[in-house]
Amino acid sequence: MAKLELRGVQKRFRGADVLRGLDLSVDNGDMVCLIGASGSGKSTLLRCINLLDPIDDGEIRLDGQDISAPELDPQPVRQRIGLVFQSFNLFPHMTAEENVMLAPRRIKRQGREALRPEIAALFARFGLDDRMGHYPDQLSGGQQQRVAIIRALAMRPEIMLFDEITSALDPELVGEVLDVLRQLKSEGMTMVMATHEMSFAREVADKVCFLSDGHILEQGPPAQLFERPEHARTAAFLRAVL
């Protein structure tokens, strides 16, 4: 059974159809990359999976459980799904460590001291142990984004979603963030990522999905999708970005 399964997902914003019956299946430990033009629905799709935006129709299943039921409390579901944003969205009034600790402290009801070893280990794992006491505006964009990833990981999510997390970074900082994803991939994390980093998708993804007009027009292993796209629109998009 797939870890994450979307069937016929529809999402409308003020009358505009953003997602029109989208199907997607993500297996355990897989990295799925979503590619497509701006406005093709990549970000909306990720926000819908995290239940930040409720879907209008269709269903989203996590480990077989329908998490998109309108009557369901979204809060426990979100704790199982990490989401990292394009613009980091760190809390500016908290240090890096406090950013990461907030959710475990409040949700798992653990004290700072009890949490500290685990949190410090997370920072160390991604080479940021000397930045725990810094405020977001004292960190580079790449460091902020890595803290944002650590913040999502601190809740021990079963799946991680990444929404164009390198698009707001200076080119020389992209590498350090992508390295984090490579590391997570090697540790077996299940991930869905909206991205414009085509060479990264080609290297790391198990599956690449091309979104167009609110559904997945074409999907497959990166070698197949990048080398032999079936649809003319996919080919045109790839020609434009590569």
Next chain:
Amino acid sequence: MTATHGAPGPTRRERYEARARRRGSAIALGSTVAVLLALVVLIPLAPGWEAVKKSFFNAEIFARTFPGLLQAFLLDVAIFAWCAPIIAIWALVIALARDVRSPALYPLRLFAVIYTDIFRGIPVILIVYLIGFGIPGLGLQRPWNSPYIWGSLALILTYSAYVAEIYRSGIESVHASQRAAALSLGLSRADMMRFVVLPQAIRRVVPANMNMLIALQKDVALLSFIGPVEVLRQAGVYKSLLANFTPYVVAAIIFLCVTIPATRYADYLIAKQNRARS
């Protein structure tokens, strides 16, 4: 900033700007002196000047009434000191009540809306009269008929309505992406508000609230109309006693000694915030 190459010392731009600054300062000084001179020379030429000077700027009466008025001003400070923290808390309750979503708590939301509408819509002095005379008129016993209590309540109720709106503007100014980040971690709405939105919102409205504090400090004088002998009422007593208006000038100067530094500090905070934002 020193030039990175060429001879040490000020750059051409720095020399030009220093010259311009010196010239600007000289002009400002000259025009200020001219205006002051004109005032000092022209005002005493007015036919009623001697009378005004005697009844408003009487040095002897100034010296005699200043200690008593300063003493009375301490009451203003005390009333201010117990009203301000209560306003800060009550206003926050009102601001948060307007944002409750649960249908069961709808009455709370309705109350907050009506509350702010009413207390922002009535002049402070009217509220002071209505509450200050009205509630003790119910026949309450000491100490519950004290004008201090009901006068303070009138100020608290009115100012909380304004401060609640300031809090709300702060809450709304926190970007939606901050809420999304908090919710995506699985935090409850209450925790999102308490740990992510409010700390940022309250910091942003500190300058606006400073202005409310300054206004409150002045409006404490309105309580003089329902009894407490604070600085304005004390000045009135002296005026009747001495048949001279100088005590009012003294009271005004005492207020300014507090409000001008406070205003400057608020301006400083606003400037600091604007710098941080740009």
